[in-house]
Amino acid sequence: MKWFRKPSSAPLWQDEFPVFTAGERYVSRRQFSKFLTLTSFGMLVGNLWILARSVFYRPPSYPRVPVAAADELAVGGVKLFTYPTAQDPCILVRTGSDSYVAYSQKCTHLSCAVYYAKEQNRLECPCHQGFFSIADGSVLQGPPQRALPRVALDLAGGQLVAAGMEGGGA
Amino acid sequence: MNTDPPQNRGLTAIDGAMVLIVVLLIVQIWLLSATLESYLAGHREAAMPGAIISGILFAACLALYRFVDRIDSEVRKG
Amino acid sequence: MFGMEFYVDPSRCIGCQSCLKACEECDTHRGVSMINFDFVDRPESIATAAYVCWHCDDPTCAQVCPADAIKKYEDGIVGSSLKPRCIGCSNCVLACPFGIPKLVPEYEQMMKCDMCYDRTSAGKRPMCATVCPSQALAYVTPETIAATRREKPVNTFWFGNQKITTKVYMMAPADAGAIAIDVADYTWEGEHEVVSQAF
16 A cells, blocks of 8 residues: 555554654544545445446346236236346236236335335335336335336236236346 | 635635535436436437447546645645 | 742752652552652662653653553653553553653552642642752753752753653753753663662
């Protein structure tokens, strides 16, 4: 770390452990400033990581997975499933006799599991009162910043099939 | 007229520089969280300007730190 | 601090040891005196000299302490060893050119004069200077010294080629002016003299 330190005739231990109490105040301030600068560098690394991820992004290919039979749920009924992998919980809601929506169940705030609140007809996260619209998953209120990623559904031969994810491209 | 003993004179400048660093850091924290949120939402075009501005903020923090170091060694010599 | 400085004039010392007893009374180190009291040439004369720590500008004791236990404060006073840090290694005892720090074996702690920091930081005189009847140890303003003494205060000492400047002044002969004193001249004459100490 030699380049990080201003060239000084005194050895490092003498700078860090001064005999004069007045000098000790400088040591604590210098150490704090150094710590803050390193934190700033850490955040720069974070931004660069995001940049690298976005530069090397390839749209993923999603499998087609059957989720439920078309008449399995009543109107206003809910089914939980996993898509695209077993670690990705999703929620399917029958909003009308002919309309179904499905979203990732992980709240975009801190990944708590959202549930369907039938009376208010919206998806709610119990952790910090984040509410999502059932129509498109957009945020109605609360700390989440992003809409819930939507699962693209195909109705094929009386079967609901999950065919892809939208809005979660990361 | 500055009546502080010689050792304490550099402290005001250093305190000011530290406050500036903290302010820049707060901005950088916000920038990182905003960039992350927009990336996760799929708006990948925000990543480049975010990284550039974060780099500028870090360069400013580094310059302020080297200023602190310079005042420190100057006062020590004197 | 408060415009007063410490002046040591060994030629005024009458050997009453009041300074020793007054120093001992301080509650923070009761029973242990921090005065360095010398019988200059006991077989031959009754001359005595009492010294306090010289509070050097660049304290050798602090520089050699491996535990960072000795600190010099902003007003120039060099403190005694910090209790949690001192390891009793005697590095400072060996290093001090004036031989001031003492290692107290019961506490495994170095103890030395800190110019009664609790008193001087509040504007009072150190205990020794307060009780010294001949004012061999004096804590007054430089103007008072200039007005009442023939000797001149000196705070530069040469040990061989090493120059040591101190906060405490030694009174030197008037005709010598402001010169550096070779302390070796004061401490002994002849190779086989033993300087005995009061404690």
